[in-house]
Amino acid sequence: MFPKDNEYDLVIVGAGLSGLCAAVAAQEKNLHTLVIEKGRSLGGDGNYVEGAMGVDSYLQKQENINIDPVELLQDELQYSHYEASAPHLKKYIDDSGNTIDWLHQLGVKFAKVGKQGKSWPTIHTFEGGGHAAIKVLLSHLQENNLVEIVTSLSAQKLLKNNGHISGLIVMDEATGEEREIKANNIILATGGYVDNPALVKRHINFTSRLMSVSDGKSTGDGMQLAWQVGADQYRMGAIQYGGGAIYDKTRPPFVYMASQLAVAATQEAILWVNERGERFVNEDVNDNMCHAGDAILTQARVFSILDQSTIDHLANVGLYKEIGNSPVSPDKLDNLKDEISGYLKQHVKFLTQADSVNELATKLNLPELKDTIEHYNDLVQKGQDTDFGKAKEYLTPLEQGPYYAVELGVGMACALGGLKVDNQNQVLNSHGYPVPGLFAIGNDAAGMLVGDTYAVTLPGSTAGYAAFSGRNAVKSIN
Template sequence: MFPKKAHYDLVIVGGGLSGLTAAVSAGENHLDTLIIEKGRTLGGDGNYVEGAMGVDSYLQKQEEIEIDPTQLLQDELNYSHYEANAPHLKKFINQSGAIIDWLHDLGVDFVKVGPQGKSWPTIHTFTGGGQAVIATLLAKVNECGIEIVTSISAQKILQHNGHVSGLMIKNEATGQMRELAADDVILATGGYIDNPELVKKRTPLNSRLLSVSDGKSTGDGMQLAWQAGAEHYQMGAIQYGGGAIFDKTRPPFMHMASQLAAAATQEAILWVNERGDRFVNEDVNDNMCHAGSSILTQARTFSILDQAAVDHLTDVGLYKELGNSPVSPEKLDNLTTEIEHDLKNNEKYLTKADSIADLADKLNLPNLESTIERYNEVASQGKDSDFGKAADYLTPLKKGPYYAVELGVGMACALGGIRVDNDNEVLNSYGYPLEGLYAVGNDAAGMLVGDTYAVTLPGSTAGYAAFSGRNAVMSICKGKR
């Protein structure tokens, strides 16, 4: 169904976390606002986020967590090799705590605040996950009387005298087109992780890259902006989710809650390549993007477990806290059941053998026996002189049967493609605004990163979605006064 009216103060393209945040902010400021969503459901990848970044929030004050924002800014600029835009990143950091407080005032509840792996203590974990946040924002949007239409896509940005004048929109159910007038437009389409051609421009397309997005993040925002005259800005970073079960038969999100996946990727036992050689310090997964990059340096990757490790993880507890999640179970009590189920189903990603030699033979890993012999040697010495893994995680592999889990790399989102100013207004190649056109969330988040997502600042994707959506609307309102 097309929108009810022909003209709006503000049209938001995309009904995910950044779009809904912008809509609530617009409602608070009495803008006549419309959300158009090309899919049939709302929330996008915001339904799956764990928490949001914040500095100097109410919760950090309660926990007496103090962060020097200048030092944090410096660290993130160093991490990005200064490809991040310093003024934009600074504004995000400085306002992030207030955004957390604003979300809390709206009714968003947080379980805790702290680090994620080896990181700054900035992630505010959502009670009930991203779905609860989306539900809270959607309720506020409806309370403000903001119109939402689904199965409607934006096809072209319309301009008059150098200012946005509206959109050409399409009914995805009927194929019919309409012109829609708007004073301002916000692009909040979620980035480009579900567009293989755009991903290939960022990094050579690898058959082991697995998107765990909702399938709708196809780069619509950047392509609309480029068509309207926006600069083809750096493609930013792909947020790798570290290792993931490499299953060629199912969508990767089906393994997101798998305890076998957690054991194989985050418990830091032993990773080997297609020849059976160890190639990295396995606790690299404390930074999931570094882990993903490392896995992709090899032609194939296998995580090796023995029965002692399986028994320990199932019955005793974890070797280390799950670094990619702010919530870690005490043990993987369903791990043995999952392994038995997958073996019974002859899942290709899981191989079992009674001996290391048999495992090596089944997977054609000629160096596996010597690799495990060497790994057990450094484990017995309590010092990883090969790759520097922490002594606490040097877990020997000596008790059969043995298991190998083949790993790919999950991709949660892709950031960038559109350059914006500190108001989140889209810029042309001369560095000047396309007046009335704004980009938020992943569409603009390339401003914050270099070639690697900053896992050192956990919660930054969701935090930036909320900040940028609100920042764009506050900028629009400031211009109207």
Template sequence: MKTNEQYDVVIVGGGAAGFTAAYQASHRGLSTLVVEKGRNTGGSGEYIEGAFAVDSYLQKEHNVALTKEDVLNEELEYSHYRADTQVWKEYIDASADIIKWLKDLGVEYLDVAPLGSGYRTWHLFKGLGKSVIHDVLEPKAKEQGTDVIISTTVTKVNLDNNGNVSGVELEDLSNHEKKTVATKAVVLATGGYLNNEDMIKNDTHYDAEQIIPVNSEKNTGDGLKLAWDAGAQKYAMGTAMLFGGYLKDHTKPGYVYRYSELNGAADQQSLLWVNENGDRFVNEEVVDNFALAGNALCTQGKVFTIVDQSTIDHLTDDQLYKQMGTWDYHDTKLPHLKEEMQKAFDEKAPYLTKADSIHELAEKVGLEDLEKTIEHYNELAHSGKDTDFGKKADFLIPVENGPFYAIELGVGAFCTMGGLKTNTEHEVLDKAGKPINGLYTAGNDAAGMLIGDTYGPNMPGTEAGFVFYSGKHVANIIYDQLKG
């Protein structure tokens, strides 16, 4: 734990928001320390695919017609006006400059794209967030003098007698050595609390058993707890970035299935979904908006995708029923689907069940209404009209040629948002709504100001874009307050 005794700013969390803040702070001449609890930096920011912006140079190249006013109004309506208007306005105004700023630093983009039925706001990174962090922000921050320590946790943010930040308490996780570092500014950038089951159970409406985290597995609410212990108010808890179904396998980390073709087939092809009783419960085209799909799945105790061998053959040998956005799948079909399924059977994967008849499948999985549901669903498929939920005929795929498969889905989630109330300068507010002087936050820890009860994938990349915007902005605010 080699550090100086004092820094201008200490950043808790070595992910995308943390290293954005570290780069900008050290670029402005502030002495900077990044404290990362993991053995490696990067965190869940490594999985970021792209960042939101309005009126960027890439959008102008593609003649994207989208105004800042349109975006602001839609995001406020999407959040039912639970989002902070001023935070959104300032973020939108700065978003195009952030994309250009990252490009000038060396970040490469693949394109600007929509997601599903959303708008073309997703500026896709070459090499994902992993490249942005490790090839650009982190090395440049270190070149400018930023100190980085790993396997170390911040156990407390110290306040002086006037309630101002005066330092942090550190603990080396390898040998439990403890140390105090003085500072007047602390930035909490720990990525939220998706991997804290107690917080999910106690502070959200989600069933922790259903949620499948697809992240670095290090986001356990550390920054939120540090802030609450320092007197911050708990605010806007209860929202995760859900993205529809995800193979329910609690024996493995969620990220191993991120680009699984079986996962894509079960979640993104609008095939038949049934609940724990074997009943259909939604128009499966909801997958076109992944956050709404996640909400729909959360209304059920369990969810299964039911398919027959003809569907598996079609997806493997012929073509997809629908394209799957910018995910890293084959363009037209799923050529490895059958081998993935065989591997799952060989490993006795808990989410995959096979039977020679629907009756046998229903008994194996415990779905008492499945036979009745399949009989009715096949009638709808052959008629070409979904009189139950209105799904388009193109996706009414009959389930009639065995063997038959049940694929159990949990609800995939990338991150949580919120927990702290902030102002537009990313200062953490206390229970009276006043800033805790010297305590700031960025990224997911600060994103409760952006949302209502559901993440808005209609404007893809908003959370990732906010990570970079808030990291840069908070560093500039700290410089102004310390040196200005």
């Protein structure tokens, strides 16, 4: 299906969180707007985000949470090794509280605000999850006919006239038929490139154990459209790793996002070993999920080792440590034993059970596992991790069979960057000047905020930036 009209004030390519925030902002400015979405559903990865970053929001004021924005800016610049754009990051931080308040005024409900792992207390958790926030935005867009949304319609080519964006070619995904749409302003909101294996392989140290947990539509469309009209290729390679994840070659990784076994294996800081059965890191690294992902990828294979006493404790008593980076945040893993039983009956490849450490080592060909566990238990007994420095309270012994090994890969939630933008989110060329009429928002432009690692220290930053950048781009459109 094609749009009703042939000409618009603004065309937004992509109907995820950033695109829908831009659409609501455009509606508030009375701009005749078209939103095109190549898929059949709306909201993109925005349906799955936990919350949005904000500083000095209404909720933080209620909770007496005070953050010095200059201190925060300096901390994030240091975290990025000053590869982040200081002016752009500053504008985002300074307007982030106002962005949260705007979402709240629209009707988006926030359950709480606080930290996630070892971080700044900036994540405003969506009540009902990201899907609920998307639903609120869509309800506002249905109030009048200023904004038209068309699904199964993709952008094929951007058009220019005398150096200025003049429109684009769109294609009906069902029929392959193309049509030209005129517009002097186009916003690219296509979600980055995490679902484009070729681009991911080109810009990071790719292995088969990297698994996208995106919606499958973030294939780098926006950046590739922009590059064709002279945009600068900028700051790629920052992947938002979800830390460790169950490594199953037979099923999509999102199947295990709410798995309690995944929580036990990745979040509870017990014992990780490599393909030889050697411990290689402080397992509490998972407080920074991107650092955890990096650590796992230094090894050829990684297994999380559990024993029956740790399973019993997690299921019946409670967690060893608060879960900082997981969609599952219960007091205890009360379904863990049933999950393990079910997986074993299915004979899944990622889970191995054995009555003894020796048997587990033999099954998985982990020659150093027995010595590793004996040495680790000795560290636990002494109450000090003299190898890697894990906190004493997370030193948990492994002494009671059966023993379990869960093979881990690394989940990728999103890939940031590809386009350089100015403080109005206008796309820049290689000389640092705007491509007139072209804007990029959300993950397509979020490389401006990071270095080579996603800013886990600033939780909610991608969703917060999606909302901020969507509004920010529209502000400069007349």
